[in-house]
Amino acid sequence: MTSYTPGLHVLATFTAPAGPLIDAEACRAFFDAQIRARGLVKVGEAYHSFAGGGFTAVVALTESHLSIHTWPEFGLATFDVFLSNFQRDNSATVQALYAATLAFFEATEQSKTELRR
């Protein structure tokens, strides 16, 4: 039996202009394109827009998950992506997907935590 190989989990808070922080559909299209382009497999999702303008999204992947919670009233978002390394080492994909997310949101990173778990 192979042993469990921890994956990389990146958790970040970033500031960004209000536009992308209120556009859940644009975020969904972006995440879907990222998932496809990086060879990940989506198995479920939930997107919810708040009356105040922000939205929350969680996406289940066979490789684990990603999530975002936006606060346009504060000009910020919390984002995380966790990919297990069960079938291959996905650490570089985690970093690339996070970098692409910062670019998509025209974001400035406020904090970032990397966990191996």
Place this chain on the structure above:
Amino acid sequence: MTSYTPGLHVLATFTAPAGPLIDAEACRAFFDAQIRARGLVKVGEAYHSFAGGGFTAVVALTESHLSIHTWPEFGLATFDVFLSNFQRDNSATVQALYAATLAFFEATEQSKTELRR
């Protein structure tokens, strides 16, 4: 305007017997009961069972999210719960929900990280 108040995010890896690690429906019932009992609001979810016996779940809450990925073949799971403090301080609820999860899975904590974000 009020300012953003970081919430508590607990991320853990635990070992557990195989039974609860393969029962996605029991986990859903447990999470739903926890969400109701603690006054949280679910706005979406995704549960996916793998052919190998494990499952993955992400639950979107107005307060942020929780997720679990189980690996019955390794007797373990990764779990996280993140609740923002926008309307009230949910830190105690995060800790209580995590403790209840360990009890439900008859789990032994292997690692735990607490982030304020």
